[in-house]
Amino acid sequence: MCVRGLTKTYPAVRGRRGAPGTxxxxxxxxxxxxxxxxxxxxxxxxxxxxxxxxVRQLTGLMRPDxxxxxxxxxxxxxxxxxxxxxxxxxxxxxxxLDELTVSLAAETTGRLRGLELRxxxxxxxxxxxxxxxxxxxxxxxxxxxGGQRRLACFAAALVGERPLxxxxxxxxxxxxxxxxxxxxxxxxxxxxxxxxxxxxxxxxIEAETVLDRVAVLDRGRVIxxxxxxxxxxRVAGExxxxxxxxxxxxxxxxxxxxxxxxxxEHGRRWxxxxxxxxxxxxxxxxxxGAAFAALDDFTLATPSLEDVYLSLGxxxxxxxxx
Amino acid sequence: xxVVPAKALPRPVAAAGGxxxxxxxxxRARLWPSLAAVYRAQLSRARxxxxxxxxxATFQSIGIMVMMRGVVDGGGDARSVVAGSSVLVVAxxxxxxxxxxxxxxxxxxxxxxxxxxxxxxAAVVLGxxxxxxxxxxxxxxxxxxxxxxxxxxxxxxxxVLAAVIPLAGAALSGLGAALGLLAPRPELxxxxxxxxxxxxxxxxxxxxxxxxxxxxxxxxxxxxxxxVEAFARTFDPDPAWASVLGDLTVCxxxxxxxxALATWAYRRAAVR
Numbered sequence: 325m326c327v328r329g330l331t332k333t334y335p336a337v338r339g340r341r342g343a344p345g346t347x348x349x350x351x352x353x354x355x356x357x358x359x360x361x362x363x364x365x366x367x368x369x370x371x372x373x374x375x376x377x378x379v380r381q382l383t384g385l386m387r388p389d390x391x392x393x394x395x396x397x398x399x400x401x402x403x404x405x406x407x408x409x410x411x412x413x414x415x416x417x418x419x420x421l422d423e424l425t426v427s428l429a430a431e432t433t434g435r436l437r438g439l440e441l442r443x444x445x446x447x448x449x450x451x452x453x454x455x456x457x458x459x460x461x462x463x464x465x466x467x468x469x470g471g472q473r474r475l476a477c478f479a480a481a482l483v484g485e486r487p488l489x490x491x492x493x494x495x496x497x498x499x500x501x502x503x504x505x506x507x508x509x510x511x512x513x514x515x516x517x518x519x520x521x522x523x524x525x526x527x528x529i530e531a532e533t534v535l536d537r538v539a540v541l542d543r544g545r546v547i548x549x550x551x552x553x554x555x556x557x558r559v560a561g562e563x564x565x566x567x568x569x570x571x572x573x574x575x576x577x578x579x580x581x582x583x584x585x586x587x588x589e590h591g592r593r594w595x596x597x598x599x600x601x602x603x604x605x606x607x608x609x610x611x612x613g614a615a616f617a618a619l620d621d622f623t624l625a626t627p628s629l630e631d632v633y634l635s636l637g638x639x640x641x642x643x644x645x646x
Numbered sequence: 647x648x649v650v651p652a653k654a655l656p657r658p659v660a661a662a663g664g665x666x667x668x669x670x671x672x673x674r675a676r677l678w679p680s681l682a683a684v685y686r687a688q689l690s691r692a693r694x695x696x697x698x699x700x701x702x703a704t705f706q707s708i709g710i711m712v713m714m715r716g717v718v719d720g721g722g723d724a725r726s727v728v729a730g731s732s733v734l735v736v737a738x739x740x741x742x743x744x745x746x747x748x749x750x751x752x753x754x755x756x757x758x759x760x761x762x763x764x765x766x767x768a769a770v771v772l773g774x775x776x777x778x779x780x781x782x783x784x785x786x787x788x789x790x791x792x793x794x795x796x797x798x799x800x801x802x803x804x805x806v807l808a809a810v811i812p813l814a815g816a817a818l819s820g821l822g823a824a825l826g827l828l829a830p831r832p833e834l835x836x837x838x839x840x841x842x843x844x845x846x847x848x849x850x851x852x853x854x855x856x857x858x859x860x861x862x863x864x865x866x867x868x869x870x871x872x873x874v875e876a877f878a879r880t881f882d883p884d885p886a887w888a889s890v891l892g893d894l895t896v897c898x899x900x901x902x903x904x905x906a907l908a909t910w911a912y913r914r915a916a917v918r
Contacts, residue, residue: 380758383762384761384762384917385758385761385762385916385917386917387917396668396669397668397669398668398669398671404917405764406671407762408672408761408762408763408764409671409672409673409674409764410669410671410672411762412762413758413762415755415758415759415762416755417754417755417756417758417759418756418759419750419751419754419755419756420751420756420757420758420759420760421759423690423691424687424690424691425690428686428687428690429687431683432683432684432686432687433759433763435675435679435680435683436675436680436683436684436760436763436764436765436769437672437673437675437763437764438672438673438674438675438676438764438765439673440679441679484672485672486672487669
């Protein structure tokens with residue numbers, strides 16, 4: 325897949341009486357991506373970074389203002405209707421399938437992907453077995469838990485094979501068993517058929533473990549694109565110190581007061597990035613002296629993609645570690 | 647299909663069987679099989695979500711007839727009341743509920759699911775409209791039989807419902823789908839659906855000759871009117887079949903037009 329100069333601007337909305345208007349927003353700004361076949365490629369960014377807008381343009385759901393999208397040799401901007409015949413899309417919403425049973429949701433989706441009835445049923449059964457959904461096949465999606473419903477929608481996306489899977493936060497709300505089923509199904513398709521996967525996520529742990537390469541998005545721009553390891557090398561000289569205070573930070577201790585300016589504060593939690601020697605000194609200070617009485621918990625960790633995101637100048641809100 | 651020359655790209659494997667660098671496209675879903683699939687899926691929703699509202703549609707019509715029994719005492723007026731109440735069931739479900747459904751689907755992003763599948767737009771719209779029209783069959787039949795008994799009308803020609811329901815159903819559910827897909831907000835879709843149903847109620851159930859001229863003109867513009875008229879004529883011991891056929895033809899033509907409008911509205915709503 326090859327994306328060049330993709331730009332989409334939402335026009336400004338004039339405020340009505342009592343409600344302020346919103347200014348013009350450039351949801352994707354000159355985005356350039358190259359995704360290789362058979363790759364699991366991630367789009368990482370907080371909510372509002374432009375991930376979903378970008379995906380909507382790549383799947384032919386939205387026309388870009390400018391730029392080109394080529395998927396497996398097909399020009400999607402000129403022929404958006406071809407997108408449906410080369411990719412399967414798992415969106416964030418399940419409203420179209422909510423009142424169907426798991427089995428009928430998968431079967432209907434397969435039929436609308438052009439499968440004959442018998443073929444659709446065979447593939448439906450195979451996918452439901454593969455994902456462990458067979459025991460709840462007769463239940464409507466509406467009656468399932470959030471994670472199960474998500475898994476059922478993922479099943480529907482797999483019926484009627486496509487060389488490209490576009491998955492918008494596929495594992496939201498899933499328990500570890502369901503997550504493993506998703507990644508096993510993705511890996512199998514990649515190994516057997518060379519399936520390419522474009523994954524949208526704001527979960528940094530997931531991004532580090534499953535992605536081959538990742539593009540980091542912030543305010544509609546790609547601010548970095550590399551392998552997770554390659555990205556982490558950019559902040560390799562640093563470690564992360566997390567401090568959790570019992571009630572409040574003991575600012576009367578001078579070492580602690582000095583740290584405050586550099587810490588990202590979230591309630592009782594302080595998050596600091598620093599050189600390893602400095603981190604050792606900090607840990608010694610908080611665990612040794614008067615500060616220790618106020619300390620609830622601390623962790624010392626190697627940098628994650630979140631640190632990369634922050635060091636690249638991302639605004640830092642809304643990434644999830646789970 | 648035109649072959650678009652691909653730009654030079656780093657690409658490890660060329661897909662087998664593709665023309666040059668283009669990967670082969672998956673099959674296009676054909677109209678009838680996808681229509682059948684959507685119809686079946688929509689019909690199954692009735693079991694999960696629609697039953698209470700179907701009862702409401704029938705009770706509403708039966709209630710109206712019971713009320714009108716005190717005012718109307720047989721003759722031409724009774725025929726209009728029974729025919730109007732029966733078609734009202736179709737308007738409630740086809741116009742009102744379908745407008746709500748598509749309004750919600752559109753606003754919640756549920757249309758993306760269909761829009762990223764290679765099925766024709768007409769299959770999605772016709773499948774849903776057909777299913778909603780089918781939901782109305784039991785309620786319409788019950789209303790017609792109950793009304794005939796209540797007003798002592800002959801039931802010999804009730805079979806005409808077999809034509810009235812699909813044709814009025816096409817016209818009203820096409821309109822409902824179009825309203826739901828064109829309304830910028832789901833509340834507006836609900837409102838328009840309700841208004842359409844109210845119009846079908848007031849203009850369809852009340853006998854036409856008692857209305858002022860301006861309202862009669864409005865009545866002539868409402869697609870359900872022709873279904874009501876066709877049905878009302880068949881209570882005559884010797885119906886004017888040519889007029890019945892004429893009314894049903896208008897109904898069918900409006901149905902084709904409104905379903906075409908709904909299909910266009912779907913395409914417009916799917917790609918933003």
